[in-house]
Amino acid sequence: MIARRKLLTGGLAGGAGLILSGCDRVVQIPAARKILFAGEDMQRGLHRALMARNALAPEFTAAQRSPFFRPNGTRDPGTDAYRALQAGRFADWRLQVGGLVTRPLSLSLSDLGAMPQRAQITRHDCVEGWSAIAKWQGPQLGTVLRAAGLRDAARYIVFTCADLYGGEPYYESIDLIDAFHPQTILAWALNDRFLPVMNGAPVRLRVERQLGYKHAKYLMQVRAVASLDGIGKGQGGYWEDNVDYDWYAGI
Amino acid sequence: MIRRHGIATRIWHWVNAVAIFILIGSGLGISNAHPRLYWGRYGANFDAAWAQLPRFPAWITIPASYNLAISRRWHLFFALVLGFGLLAYMIASLLSRHFQRDLKLTRRDLNRGHIWADVKAHLAFRFHDPERPREYNVFQKLSYIGVIFIALPLVILTGIALSPGMDAAWPWVLDLFGGRQSARSLHFIAMTLIALFAVVHLVLVILAGPINEVRSMLTGGWRVPE
Numbered sequence: 001m002i003a004r005r006k007l008l009t010g011g012l013a014g015g016a017g018l019i020l021s022g023c024d025r026v027v028q029i030p031a032a033r034k035i036l037f038a039g040e041d042m043q044r045g046l047h048r049a050l051m052a053r054n055a056l057a058p059e060f061t062a063a064q065r066s067p068f069f070r071p072n073g074t075r076d077p078g079t080d081a082y083r084a085l086q087a088g089r090f091a092d093w094r095l096q097v098g099g100l101v102t103r104p105l106s107l108s109l110s111d112l113g114a115m116p117q118r119a120q121i122t123r124h125d126c127v128e129g130w131s132a133i134a135k136w137q138g139p140q141l142g143t144v145l146r147a148a149g150l151r152d153a154a155r156y157i158v159f160t161c162a163d164l165y166g167g168e169p170y171y172e173s174i175d176l177i178d179a180f181h182p183q184t185i186l187a188w189a190l191n192d193r194f195l196p197v198m199n200g201a202p203v204r205l206r207v208e209r210q211l212g213y214k215h216a217k218y219l220m221q222v223r224a225v226a227s228l229d230g231i232g233k234g235q236g237g238y239w240e241d242n243v244d245y246d247w248y249a250g251i
Numbered sequence: 252m253i254r255r256h257g258i259a260t261r262i263w264h265w266v267n268a269v270a271i272f273i274l275i276g277s278g279l280g281i282s283n284a285h286p287r288l289y290w291g292r293y294g295a296n297f298d299a300a301w302a303q304l305p306r307f308p309a310w311i312t313i314p315a316s317y318n319l320a321i322s323r324r325w326h327l328f329f330a331l332v333l334g335f336g337l338l339a340y341m342i343a344s345l346l347s348r349h350f351q352r353d354l355k356l357t358r359r360d361l362n363r364g365h366i367w368a369d370v371k372a373h374l375a376f377r378f379h380d381p382e383r384p385r386e387y388n389v390f391q392k393l394s395y396i397g398v399i400f401i402a403l404p405l406v407i408l409t410g411i412a413l414s415p416g417m418d419a420a421w422p423w424v425l426d427l428f429g430g431r432q433s434a435r436s437l438h439f440i441a442m443t444l445i446a447l448f449a450v451v452h453l454v455l456v457i458l459a460g461p462i463n464e465v466r467s468m469l470t471g472g473w474r475v476p477e
Contacts, residue, residue, distance in 0.1 A: 019269075020276055023313045027321060039328030046331075051420030058422050066293045123293060123431060125415050127319065129285035130295035131431050209419045244320040250416025251327055 037244075044248040048177070057183055057208035060121045066132040069124070069190060071198035074170065077163035077218050085162075090202040095186070099158070099223035102149035109188060109202055115139035118185050126212040127245065136206050137189040142180040144222065150176075154224035158231060159205055162218035165238050172216040173228055173236040173247070174207055183208040186219065211249035213239050253385060255473035259343040263336055264468055270332040273325055275446060276313035280322030283307055288439060292430030301436070334407050337399075353387060354396055360389040378459045384475040398448045406441035409434040 026032045085093045090109055097105040119137040145157070157179045161170040178184055188195060188203045195201040200217025207214050214237070228234055233241035240247045256264075286304035287294070294300065309315040313325050344350045359365055369388050372378070380388060387395065411417045412424040412434035428434040456464045460476065467473035 016272070017310070019272060020310070020313060021315065023273065023276070023325065024315055027314065027324075036324050036328050039324060039331065042331060043327055047414075047416040047420065051416065055419040057415060057419045058425060060292065064292060066295065066298065068295075068297045070295045070297060123415075125413075125431065126285070126295075127323070129281065129435060130287075131293045132295045133293045209416045211415060239320075243318075244324065246320075246323070246327075251414035 040246040040248055043246075043251050047248075047250050051209075053177060054182055055209075057122055060123065060133050062121065062135070065121060065134055065191065069132045069134040069199065070130075071196075072126055072128075072212065074163035074165075074217065075198045077161075079162065079164060082162045082218070086197065086201070093202050095203065095219060096221045097144060097148045097223075098221070099225050100151040100154040101145075101224050102151060103147070105144070105148050107144070112139050112144075112186060112188055112203065115143050118182070119189075120183055120185070120206075120208070122183065122206070122208045124212050124215070127249065135189075135191050136185060136187040137192075138185040138187040138203065138206070140182060141184045141186055141205070141222075142182075144186065145179060145224070148224075150224050153226045156225050156228055156236070158221075158223045158225055158228070158236075159216040159219055160221040160223070161216050162220050165242075168232070168238075169220070170216065170218075170238045171232060172205070172214050172238070173225075173231070174210070174214065178207050178209065181207070181209065186222075209250055213237070213245060214249050252472050252474050254471050255385075255467040256471050257347060257349060258471070259340060259347065260349065261468055261471060263340040263343075266332065266336050267340075270329045270336065271445060271449065273313060273329045274333060275442060276311060277322045277325035277329070278442060279307035280312035280314065280317065281319060281326060282439070283312065283317055284319045288436040289432040290429070290436060291432050292425075294432035294435075302439075304439075330407075330410055333403070334410075337403050337407065341399075354392055354399075356389070356392055356396075360392060365389070376458055378455065379476055381476075394448060394451070398445065402441050402444045402448065406438060406445060409438035409441060413438065 027036065093109060095105075095107045095112070097107065116139060117137055118140055119135060121133060121135045123131050123133045125131050141157070154176070156173045156175055158173045159171060161172075163170050174184070183206065185206050186203050187206045190196065190199050195204060200215075200219075203219045204217040205215050205219060225231065228236040228247075232238065235241045236247040237245070239245035282304055283306055286306060287296070287300035288302040288304065289298060289300050312322070314321050341350075366389055369390060372380075372388075373390065378388065378391075380386065408424055409428055411421065412428055412431060418425055418431070425431060425434065428437055463474050463476075
């Protein structure tokens with residue numbers, strides 16, 4: 001009886017070990033990987049079904065902000081081009097708005113500042129698990145996109161950045177639901193000051209219902225496209241292309 | 252031989268066993284990305300943490316080598332299995348009256364003398380009342396109630412509160428737990444309770460006679476111990 005118990009306990013531990021290592025084999029099988037990765041579409045479908053199109057992310061009071069808003073990812077693009085923009089306090093920086101639009105735009109910081117502004121105190125959730133609360137200000141992305149006039153074929157908005165990863169610019173993309181969401185802004189101010197370099201100066205995206213890696217920093221270009229194919233490796237963002245992060249980062 | 256477990260219970264048990272196993276393994280992998288727990292709405296490296304978790308080793312995480320993206324893929328897929336599985340099981344068990352019949356605490360269960368007798372019976376490795384072999388004893392009822400109605404709903408709701416999308420859809424989940432970082436701490440605590448339940452559950456299955464117990468969860472048939 002004791003021997004049988006030992007055998008069973010050993011069997012349980014061994015079985016657990018087998019399942020654990022089995023999981024690592026399973027993700028190597030293309031069909032199984034496809035099923036597992038379909039979880040992202042299921043989660044996105046559920047979220048879209050459960051939330052109103054313009055449901056707002058929670059907003060907070062000034063007293064509820066984090067004492068310090070930590071940076072992550074690139075802290076400083078450090079390229080010659082960026083250094084030059086930084087030396088001129090971003091006076092020469094222009095945001096190129098193009099792709100499937102009727103009127104391509106080239107916007108300076110003061111152009112963005114002259115548009116109707118939205119200020120919001122929101123929580124930034126990193127994919128790693130931490131959160132920080134801060135105040136952001138800038139024009140709604142929707143205002144800029146309406147000024148440029150989206151063509152009917154446009155389905156996604158792609159953001160290209162000044163910081164390089166392996167020689168290629170960081171990029172991200174969102175769908176039109178998030179692009180025209182009232183809290184989706186092109187933020188040039190953090191806690192009532194110009195964005196520090198470590199947080200994405202001069203302008204970063206805020207897309208408040210998704211995780212931090214979607215909030216592209218150091219914005220250079222906003223492009224409307226019909227499909228994400230052919231951009232980067234086709235998965236819609238630097239991390240999505242290179243380490244299998246979900247494109248829909250609402251969870 | 253008596254019929255011990257209904258079909259809904261048996262199916263849910265095994266689906267859930269796999270889901271919980273994978274969710275804990277992948278969850279510990281995710282924890283390694285930022286192994287600090289906070290109370291409140293925010294919490295990051297420069298804020299005060301109430302717990303600094305250990306780095307969970309490769310033999311217990313999914314995948315074995317650190318990979319946040321793949322841990323998340325496993326976790327977020329099986330989170331759906333866990334959540335909708337529990338929902339379906341609850342509906343089925345309410346309709347079949349399994350909950351009302353088998354998990355409801357009776358006056359007799361809560362009688363002090365009866366509880367004490369049950370403690371002594373457990374210590375003597377006797378887990379079934381020979382006069383009422385079909386019924387769960389009071390500790391079984393309490394632990395099943397605890398895991399089905401408290402720990403699992405807690406781990407699911409705190410998980411939902413971690414999603415910035417769901418926070419926009421259901422802002423009340425944040426209010427319920429006092430902010431996202433509190434929810435993250437409670438998510439970890441609820442996981443620990445579920446893991447403890449699983450360990451005690453497995454030990455008791457082995458002590459109670461593993462072949463008879465496992466068979467009852469596969470075929471439903473259970474031999475009444477003499």
